Each structure stands twice: as structure tokens, then as C-alpha cells.
Amino acid sequence: AQSVTQPDIHITVSEGASLELRCNYSYGATPYLFWYVQSPGQGLQLLLKYFSGDTLVQGIKGFEAEFKRSQSSFNLRKPSVHWSDAAEYFCAVGEDSWGKLQFGAGTQVVVTP
């Protein structure tokens, strides 16, 4: 069975500093990997996805993620965070190109001045 682990429940980062959110997955085949962001009281917004090709993927809002098969990881990064990046971030894995997703527990990002 597939699973997703986000080891960090909560991260505090200063505005302008870099951010890295960790995501590890467990799946037998090549997974379809996603990062979503959820602002308070809002729905989910897709930041980026990976399912094949270049292992470094670029997303919206200046985010990028790198797929590392050897480490079963898909960490999300942003070089310089903005106060508007404060939100909950979810990593998700799908087992095929169209189906249901398994979500990680989420990481709450707090941005300080």
C-alpha cells in the first residue's frame, strides 16, 4: 500500500529566507507526486506535480520540487519566502494517472517578519 510521510508538522521561517518541506513516500512503482497548498478556510491549490521526466519540477508561486527515487523523496523548496506563503502544505501520491490520492499529514508554515 502506498503511503506519504511529511515529517515536519510545523515550520517557522523568516520572510526572505529559504524554505524546504520534506515528503517521503512508499510505493512499489513510479508514483505520481503532487504538492498542494491550502490557505486557512480555503480549498486546495496545486503547486506542482511529477510523474516522469526531469526530476526537478517547477511550480507556481516560485516553488520547485525534486524527485529522488533513491531516497523516496519529493521535497518542496522555495528560495525566498513571502508572508503570503504562510499556509498548510500537503504532499500527495497517486498510483496512476487518473485516480485517487493519498495525502500526507501536512506541514504548517508560519512566516515571521
Next chain:
Amino acid sequence: GAVVSQHPSWVICKSGTSVKIECRSLDFQATTMFWYRQFPKQSLMLMATSNEGSKATYEQGVEKDKFLINHASLTLSTLTVTSAHPEDSSFYICTPPRDRAEGTEAFFGQGTRLTVV
């Protein structure tokens, strides 16, 4: 890309009553719809998969008699929370299967926040 619309966006109901949540696909036909639930400060968990013309498939631990899912047409899937209780207060979100022709994003509805008092 695929777009879904959920209604209502939020609802408050009394304990013991039933609430229906609609999920409409706006620009495509969906034979399948996934329903997720998110409790406060928790992650999303798949509840069930609705299928047009057949019974929904429920995930383990989800009460099918309490969470009635109906896929009435190719553009409408509904989730009815029957005899709602405060512990059913949650954020409910629908999403269609990712369109193979257009890509692999999962397009989520804006969600329905249910509060049972």
C-alpha cells in the same frame, strides 16, 4: 482543464438533520468522482468514489448508510450526510479523476465546510 463546483460552500445544521452537498462538473462529463473529508487541522482522507450508474465505493471505516453518495448524472455527484452529529463537522471536497488527455492534475472543488451544532 476540468472544473468542478461544489454547493453549498458552507452549511450549519442542527444535530440529527441531513445535509446534501452537490458536486457539479462544469465543462466535462465525469463518470467518477472522488469525495474527500478533512477534519480540522488534519489531512484529507478519501471517503468514497461515486460512479455514474452504479453504487459508490466506500473506503474502509466510512459508514455507507450515513454518507449517502449518488452519482445521478454525468455532471452531478451528491453526498448526503444523514442524521448529522457534531463529529461529522468537517470540510468535504470532491474531485474528478484526472483527465488523461489534458494532464494529471487533480482538480478539487472549493469544498463544503459543514458545521453541525
